[in-house]
Amino acid sequence: MNKKIIVIVVNEKIKQIIKKDLSKYPCELYFFENTNEALQLIYDAIPDLLIVEAINYPLFDVSMLNDLKSDPIFLSMNVIAIVSSDFYTEDWQNFLIDDYIRVNTLELDLLLRISICFERAERIIATNPLTKLPGNLAIQKELQKRLDRGDVFALAYADLDNFKPFNDKYGFSRGDEVIKMLGRLILNIVRTDQPSGSFIGHIGGDDFVYIMIPEKIEKTTEKIINFFNNLILNFYDVEDIRKGYIESINREGKTHIFPIMTVSVGITSNQYRIFNHFSEMVEVVCTMKSVAKKQKDKRYAIDRRRDIR
Structure with a gap:
């Protein structure tokens, strides 16, 4: 079964890298430029993965994503953030993400991090694999x-x-x-x-x-x-x-x-x-x-x- 992946990205170069790397990956891929635009699709059918470009943090508004991840309904939704090359972990201690990729290693790490994310999710017994609702x-x-x-x-x-x-x-x-x-x-x-x-x-x-x-x-x-x-x-x-x-x-x-x-x-x-x-x-x-x-x-x-x- 194909994975549903939603990507929130502004930078065109990053968007093209993701498109290229995931072109042969078994997934349904959806692109948006901001979180508000993506929310309806997220609520209609919970995605397997949300990839967000967050290079401009703290300008990037994380509160909406934190609200989603705090909701038990979205326990099964993985979030990977694409961050700047000089990203410092403690800056993001309050950001509810599952993983991150530095932009300078995006081409190298994207598929690996996605695979790890899905493997980890399958081990989580808190959600039902068929409906992705809390188990x-x-x-x-x-x-x-x-x-x-x-x-x-x-x-x-x-x-x-x-x-x-x-x-x-x-x-x-x-x-x-x-x-x-x-x-x-x-x-x-x-x-x-x-x-x-x-x-x-x-x-x-x-x-x-x-x-x-x-x-x-x-x-x-x-x-x-x-x-x-x-x-x-x-x-x-x-x-x-x-x-x-x-x-x-x-x-x-x-x-x-x-x-x-x-x-x-x-x-x-x-x-x-x-x-x-x-x-x-x-x-x-x-x-x-x-x-x-x-x-x-x-x-x-x-x-x-x-x-x-």
């Missing part, structure tokens, strides 16, 4: 951090209904595309409804979580479910859409009829309940997800119980 470890840390701070928030746990038979019939490749679609859908809707302070994670397989303020999470969940119901039809063969089901093998190894996939969501919050450890909250939200799966119409269930404080 299980990052999710646990985020939940516990918010609980320890005393934040009031809601947690939603979403997964797909009838995903395994779909995967068995159409194959892992199409199944992976459905998972990526669901990840992008949750990311885009949650971030649109709550741009600041939200969190989206991918536990693995078809399991996702998202964190929002309690007042917003129900409406956002309804949007996710409705949009998914429309988008999922694009992944089925026309004949199966016409029938409204597929035939696949069930867990007992027998041919069975399975309806078109849906998504079920369980929701809980610490607005009126006390959770001291993230596992307590996860246990409740898993129970609510099981409740949602048993409902015929509304595909989400909210824990509305209150603790006596």
